[in-house]
Amino acid sequence: MPNNNNPQKRFYILAIILLIAIFAYMYTIKSQKIELIQSSTKNNTIQITISMPKLKNLDNIRFQEELNTIIESRIKQFIKQVKEIADQNKKEGIPTQPYEANISTNIHYQDENLACFIIYYYQYTGGAHGITTFETYNIDLKSSKLLNLNNIIEKEAEKIIKQQIVNQIKLNQQNFFPEATDYILKDNLFTRSFIIEPKYITFIYPYYEIAPYSSGMPMFFIPWQNISQYIKHSEIKKIAK
Numbered sequence: 001m002p003n004n005n006n007p008q009k010r011f012y013i014l015a016i017i018l019l020i021a022i023f024a025y026m027y028t029i030k031s032q033k034i035e036l037i038q039s040s041t042k043n044n045t046i047q048i049t050i051s052m053p054k055l056k057n058l059d060n061i062r063f064q065e066e067l068n069t070i071i072e073s074r075i076k077q078f079i080k081q082v083k084e085i086a087d088q089n090k091k092e093g094i095p096t097q098p099y100e101a102n103i104s105t106n107i108h109y110q111d112e113n114l115a116c117f118i119i120y121y122y123q124y125t126g127g128a129h130g131i132t133t134f135e136t137y138n139i140d141l142k143s144s145k146l147l148n149l150n151n152i153i154e155k156e157a158e159k160i161i162k163q164q165i166v167n168q169i170k171l172n173q174q175n176f177f178p179e180a181t182d183y184i185l186k187d188n189l190f191t192r193s194f195i196i197e198p199k200y201i202t203f204i205y206p207y208y209e210i211a212p213y214s215s216g217m218p219m220f221f222i223p224w225q226n227i228s229q230y231i232k233h234s235e236i237k238k239i240a241k
Contacts (some may be wrong), residue, residue, distance in 0.1 A: 015148035021221060033057055033115045034107055045086040046099045048079060053105045053117055055139075065126045071119070072133070075103050082123045089126075099122040108195045108202075113235045115139040116196040120202075132207065132217070136193045141234070147233070149190045152201070157230035165203065167219045169210075176218070180210040198239055199223060 008216035022214030035056050040049045052075055058064040082101040102122040109116040116138045138147040145151075166181045177183075195202045200221040205211070211218050224231065231237050 003171060018032060020028065033110050033112075036105055036107075042098070044098065046083055046089050046101060048082075048101045050079075050103045051105050053107070053119065053137075055115065058141055058144070060144040067139070071137075075119075075121075078103065078121050078123075082125065085125050099126070100130065108197045109239075113140070113142050114196065114239075115141055118122060118195055129213065134193070134204065134206075134217070136195045136204065138194070138196050140233075142235070147196075149192070149194060152196075152231065152233045152236055154230040154232055155190070157227040160187060160227055160230075161201075161203070161222050162187075162204075164222055164226065168220050169218075173214040176211045183210055196236065196239075197221075201227075 008136050016100060035054045037052045038050065039052075040047075042048070055064045055068055055070060077102050086099040100123065102120075104120045105117055106120070107115075107117045118135075119135045119137070120132055121134065122130050122132045124128070138152075139145070140147050140151070154155060162184055165184050169176050169180050171182070189203070193204045195204065200223055203220045205218045205220070207213055207217055224236070228237075228240055231240055
């Protein structure tokens, strides 16, 4: 009768399970292309909070380092500007609550071929409310390049996308400026900020451009399936299925 309680056999089984777990963990770590670096600091004049993206595990190390340097430089410049305003007002004796500089990152998509995220820059330097700006990054990891809309879809898709944006505005017309729909139809969509997502391509408009501050930054979600015939980027075709 076989001995199922053999300690050596149990040890080998546990060792195999542990190795599988280690390899699975290492694969997961290797497949992560974006790491968020967190930091915060505060003094009497300013509070700074940072969630900064850092690309890693890319095949093209030079591209990885160059883009990380660009992102870090932009964040440092933003913080420097807000700190200078805070320090100047302190010198002039202007009473105010601590200013704020807040950098946050939303990752919308990542796999071995694409990395897509938005960096938000929020600053409060007095007044009724702060100001938020943003940058979108849609990165083709295979070709080591930042994608623009021309890389992703044919020009013929513009009319369809604009009409869908207009339709979404009309569903909540009270949240937009009266001229918003005409503005969209006349606009050059291929200069607009966008972000790639698993089911959508999302277009984002800054504060005050087509809607009041209370409406936030409008985001319009266009399903890939609605423009599938005009997709020309091979990796987008895969996620759009």
